[in-house]
Amino acid sequence: MGKIKTLESYLAEHEFLREAANFHFKLEERLSDVKPLDLPPRDKVLKLVTAEKIPLLQQEKFQAPVLDATERFLPRALSKSLLRQENLSVKKICTAHELNEPLTRKLFWAAVDKLIPAELKTWTKDDWQENYCPICGRRPVLAQLKKFNDGRARWLLCGGCRTLWQWRCVGWTCATSATLT
Numbered sequence: 001m002g003k004i005k006t007l008e009s010y011l012a013e014h015e016f017l018r019e020a021a022n023f024h025f026k027l028e029e030r031l032s033d034v035k036p037l038d039l040p041p042r043d044k045v046l047k048l049v050t051a052e053k054i055p056l057l058q059q060e061k062f063q064a065p066v067l068d069a070t071e072r073f074l075p076r077a078l079s080k081s082l083l084r085q086e087n088l089s090v091k092k093i094c095t096a097h098e099l100n101e102p103l104t105r106k107l108f109w110a111a112v113d114k115l116i117p118a119e120l121k122t123w124t125k126d127d128w129q130e131n132y133c134p135i136c137g138r139r140p141v142l143a144q145l146k147k148f149n150d151g152r153a154r155w156l157l158c159g160g161c162r163t164l165w166q167w168r169c170v171g172w173t174c175a176t177s178a179t180l181t
């Protein structure tokens with residue numbers, strides 16, 4: 001309980017963060033029973049996504065289980081549009097259901113994050129070298145450098161399902177990032 005007290009006193013001093021914090025607590029609570037999907041093993045997934053460079057969740061067969069899992073808190077058509085990144089359709093459905101679009105997006109992707117088994121969340125540069133996520137197809141939100149074997153490697157983090165993949169380290173971007181860390 002010590003941790004909660006500390007957080008509570010922090011929020012008391014930073015009242016403006018309370019609303020965002022409450023949203024995250026509610027989100028966590030709502031998604032607490034979302035369990036990882038029964039997806040193929042890692043080597044099979046790698047073959048499936050590298051064959052035509054189509055991310056796993058952009059393949060029709062793997063969309064259904066995601067839609068099944070999110071159906072109890074989001075309209076199925078909305079989840080489908082979110083998953084396929086059909087932004088116009090997402091906007092229309094949110095408006096029709098009077099849903100707050102940014103919060104709906106957050107809820108959906110937080111659920112997808114939980115649906116992906118841990119063993120499918122990290123890929124090295126020998127696995128995947130595209131600038132979109134091998135699992136859900138979204139673009140990365142941030143790159144980070146971390147120690148990898150004897151050198152440093154640049155990693156991209158998916159803005160949707162939070163998969164990490166190693167990015168080739170080339171040109172000035174790598175040098176600049178290296179000097180910043």
Ligand SMILES: [Zn+2]
Nearest residue numbers: 133136158161
């Ligand atoms: Zn992703």
